[in-house]
Amino acid sequence: MAEAEGFSSAIPPVHPDTLVHTRSPITNLPAEVLAQIFLCRVKTRKDRPTDANPSSSPAPWWTLSAVCQYWRNVALHTARLWNEINVASASVELTELFLSRSAQAALVIHGSALSSESNLEPLRLVLKELGRICVLSVGLTPAVLELFQATPFTAPLLSVLDIFHHSDPNDILAFLEGLQAPVLRDLMLSASYYAQERVDWLKFPFPSSLTQLIVDGESFFHTHPSLIADSIGHLRHLTFLSLDDILQDPDPEDHHPQLANRTANFSIELPELEEVELIEASVAAAASFLRYLKVPDRTHIALTPHLDDLSPSPPSLLPLMQQRLKPKVASPPKLTALSVTIGSLNATFHWMFAKGDPAVNDSRTADVTITYPDPSPSHERTSCFIQLLQGVSSVFTPFNLAILYIQFLPDYPAAESEWLALFAKTNNIIALAFDNGRRSTHSAWCNDLMLSLVRPRCHSTTLEDMMPPLVSLPRLQSIVLSSIDIASKRPGDEDGLGLGGSMYFLDRLCGVLAERTVVTGVPLSLNLKRCGNVNRVVVGRLRDVADVRWDQYEGPAVVSDDGVMEMESR
Numbered sequence: 001m002a003e004a005e006g007f008s009s010a011i012p013p014v015h016p017d018t019l020v021h022t023r024s025p026i027t028n029l030p031a032e033v034l035a036q037i038f039l040c041r042v043k044t045r046k047d048r049p050t051d052a053n054p055s056s057s058p059a060p061w062w063t064l065s066a067v068c069q070y071w072r073n074v075a076l077h078t079a080r081l082w083n084e085i086n087v088a089s090a091s092v093e094l095t096e097l098f099l100s101r102s103a104q105a106a107l108v109i110h111g112s113a114l115s116s117e118s119n120l121e122p123l124r125l126v127l128k129e130l131g132r133i134c135v136l137s138v139g140l141t142p143a144v145l146e147l148f149q150a151t152p153f154t155a156p157l158l159s160v161l162d163i164f165h166h167s168d169p170n171d172i173l174a175f176l177e178g179l180q181a182p183v184l185r186d187l188m189l190s191a192s193y194y195a196q197e198r199v200d201w202l203k204f205p206f207p208s209s210l211t212q213l214i215v216d217g218e219s220f221f222h223t224h225p226s227l228i229a230d231s232i233g234h235l236r237h238l239t240f241l242s243l244d245d246i247l248q249d250p251d252p253e254d255h256h257p258q259l260a261n262r263t264a265n266f267s268i269e270l271p272e273l274e275e276v277e278l279i280e281a282s283v284a285a286a287a288s289f290l291r292y293l294k295v296p297d298r299t300h301i302a303l304t305p306h307l308d309d310l311s312p313s314p315p316s317l318l319p320l321m322q323q324r325l326k327p328k329v330a331s332p333p334k335l336t337a338l339s340v341t342i343g344s345l346n347a348t349f350h351w352m353f354a355k356g357d358p359a360v361n362d363s364r365t366a367d368v369t370i371t372y373p374d375p376s377p378s379h380e381r382t383s384c385f386i387q388l389l390q391g392v393s394s395v396f397t398p399f400n401l402a403i404l405y406i407q408f409l410p411d412y413p414a415a416e417s418e419w420l421a422l423f424a425k426t427n428n429i430i431a432l433a434f435d436n437g438r439r440s441t442h443s444a445w446c447n448d449l450m451l452s453l454v455r456p457r458c459h460s461t462t463l464e465d466m467m468p469p470l471v472s473l474p475r476l477q478s479i480v481l482s483s484i485d486i487a488s489k490r491p492g493d494e495d496g497l498g499l500g501g502s503m504y505f506l507d508r509l510c511g512v513l514a515e516r517t518v519v520t521g522v523p524l525s526l527n528l529k530r531c532g533n534v535n536r537v538v539v540g541r542l543r544d545v546a547d548v549r550w551d552q553y554e555g556p557a558v559v560s561d562d563g564v565m566e567m568e569s570r
Contacts, residue, residue, distance in 0.1 A: 034071070035078040038064050079105035087122040088113035088139070095122040099129060106134040106157055112164045114139035120147060127151045137162035145171050154180045162188040165219065169199040172219075176205050184209050190216035201231045211237050211272075217245025217280060224248050225289035226266060233268035241273065243289075245280035250288045269294040277302040282309050287316035290324075302369040310345070310372045312387035317370075322395040324368050325349055337430075338396060339403030344444065345385050346371035347392075379412035386418045393425040401426050405433045411446035419453050423472045430477045437483030437530065439559050447484065447505055454479065455512040456519045471519050478525040485557045487533035506538060513545040523547055532557030 029037075065075040075081055082101035088111050090098070099107075109126055118139075124147055126133070134157045138144060158181040165172045172189070184207050191198070198221045206213070213235065225247050232238070273295045278286045283305050290301065301324055325338060341348045348366040370392075374381060393401065404426065409415075423429070432454070436445045456471045486506055517523045526546040528534055535554050542548045 031074050031077075034074050035081075038075060038078055039080055076101060079103040084108040084110070085122070085126060086110040086113075087126055088118060090122050092121050092125065095125050099125065104132065107132050108135040109133055110137045111144075112137045112139050112162060114144055115141060115166065120144065123147060130155055131157070133158055135160040138164070140165040140171055140175060142168070142171060145175055148175060149178060153178045156182065159183050160186040162190075164190050164192070165199075166192045172199060173203060173205070176207075181207070182209065186210070186212040186214075188214040188216075189219045191219035201228055204231065206232060206235060208234050209237065210235050212240040213238060214240075214242040215244065215246055220246055222246060222248040225250060225285055226292055229266075229268050229289060229292035232270075235270065237272055238270050239272050239274045240277075241270075241275070242277040243279065243281070247278065247281040247285035247289055249282050249285045267292050267294050271296065273299050275300040275302065277304075279304040280306060282306060283314040283320075284316040287320045290320060300366055300369070302366075302371070304371045304373060307372050307374055307381075310381060310384055310388070312384055313391040314388075317388075318391060318395055321349075321368065321392050325351070325395065337400055337402030339405065339431075340389075340401065341366075341405035342389065342408060343438070344408040345374050345377050345381065347389060379410070382408075382410060382412065383414055383418060386415075386422060390418075390422050390425060393422060396426070400428050402428055403431045403433070404429050405435060406450075407435045407438055408444060409434070409436075409446055409449055410444040411449050415446075415449055416452050419449075420472055423453065427473065428475060429473045430475050431480070432473060432476055432478070433480035433482065434484060435480075435482040436557070437559055448508075450484075451508050451512050454516065456515050471516065474520070476516075476524065477522075478527065480527040480529060481531055482529040483531065483557045483559055485532035486528075486538055506541065510541055510545050513542070517545060525549065529553075530558035 064081070065072040079102050082098045083105040085095055085098050085107065087095065087109060107126070107129060111123060114120070114123065118141075120143060123144065127147060128151075130151060131154065133155055136155070136158060140163050158179075161179075161181070161184060163172060163175070187207070187210055189199075199219055201220055201223045204220075213232065223246065228243070228246065232241070270293060273293075276290070276293070276295070276299060278289065278301075281289075281303075283303070286303050286305065337351075339350045341350075347370050349368040350366050372381075372385065377385070434450050454472060454476070486509075487503070513524060513526065524546050525548075526542060527549045528539075528542075529551050530553050532555070534550065539548055539550050
């Protein structure tokens with residue numbers, strides 16, 4: 001392997017007695033292969049190579065070089081094992097050591113924690129190797145800016161730049177104006193809460209080479225959406241854009257001189273944009289900004305409005321959803337379906353094209369995501385969010401909203417009626433998934449409510465007025481249960497051995513499925529994924545009333561941090 005790839009082949013010979021075990025297969029690995037294994041280990045560790053106290057938290061370079069002489073020699077000659085330096089915490093001696101052992105490997109420099117009190121000697125040493133820095137994270141203080149300005153700021157390998165500025169916004173402007181980085185791709189900008197002033201969008205020199213731009217709210221002035229769009233209109237290669245607490249609510253009384261000349265048809269085209277993320281912006285500001293963007297149909301729109309902006313029917317949201325979620329092709333294939341995932345005050349909308357029955361999972365890229373940041377929403381806010389989805393669903397009338405994922409199902413007085421009202425506006429649903437696998441919302445789940453939403457119900461309780469039972473989601477073909485405990489207890493039954501015992505939920509589930517089959521004449525497909533307390537006896541009972549698919553899992557219900565759920569429907 002060439003030295004440019006991070007490995008030097010000039011390894012001194014090792015006496016067999018210094019090996020851990022001469023018959024161990026790993027001692028027979030070529031040095032180049034062992035070096036690659038070391039690098040893979042570094043990538044999977046959170047410990048950084050510049051850990052100041054390796055005895056209490058061993059860093060990879062420390063551990064690997066202490067096993068045996070052969071491993072030590074390979075580690076010392078693997079340049080990319082030493083190319084990552086945190087100049088905010090490393091000593092001068094450690095910085096010199098890493099610069100020496102990294103040979104000619106591209107450098108990754110961390111310094112966002114630099115402050116006015118920091119020792120800048122490690123940074124001064126690193127800047128002598130500016131030509132091989134490929135990733136730079138820096139806290140921009142006046143003293144740090146002086147160091148950069150004292151060096152010819154030419155960085156031919158720099159592709160990722162993360163700037164955290166502390167004081168005068170002119171510092172960041174001077175920094176970028178002096179920077180010569182022809183291959184810069186990713187730019188992240190943020191600022192200290194104590195920064196003296198924010199940066200003016202209209203003065204900022206965004207390099208046209210950028211493919212990723214992330215701007216934090218403390219760094220720039222809140223600005224009219226059209227002026228922000230104008231300032232990034234030249235970034236034709238942009239694939240990811242994130243604006244956090246930046247967009248100003250559009251005001252018809254705003255008399256900014258550049259707005260006076262803005263035509264009604266003003267827009268910018270970002271032909272390669274894959275995702276735009278708008279955080280802490282009102283729905284009105286986000287909708288206004290998105291109107292100025294011409295982006296591909298595949299672009300993911302992620303909205304995280306102010307929590308105070310949550311209302312049952314924000315007027316700006318519905319036209320935005322109508323525009324972004326219209327069918328993507330004039331002649332769709334056999335099945336064109338829009339699927340919606342509903343979590344704790346968040347919803348993601350996905351278009352899906354398939355020939356035949358869909359087989360989808362919610363880890364794919366969404367078309368639109370709406371999130372209101374509240375980790376423990378009250379019943380009132382949950383109710384407001386479900387009513388918001390009812391309003392949003394009205395824009396799907398000409399479309400085929402076919403799949404609904406539910407990952408958040410708390411019980412409160414109006415919960416059943418509000419969910420049924422949402423179902424009434426989404427009659428094309430053919431697949432319904434209930435996923436209780438998210439650790440963050442696992443406790444906010446009601447199995448009884450889940451069953452109530454799909455069971456048939458009568459129009460009237462009097463015999464003379466009796467009509468055929470009403471079935472929610474009449475086109476429903478498939479139900480997926482993910483991370484649901486099939487042996488859940490009856491409410492109020494603490495030990496699970498009271499009326500119905502541990503089979504309470506199973507009995508009710510079988511009853512609901514049987515009732516739907518009687519009313520519709522067609523048994524549902526039931527898919528069990530990582531559900532708890534399922535065995536062949538349980539599956540046998542369910543197969544009496546449904547077409548069951550089971551993943552053969554027999555342990556407790558699986559709960560994970562991400563709650564990723566796969567779903568198949570037929």
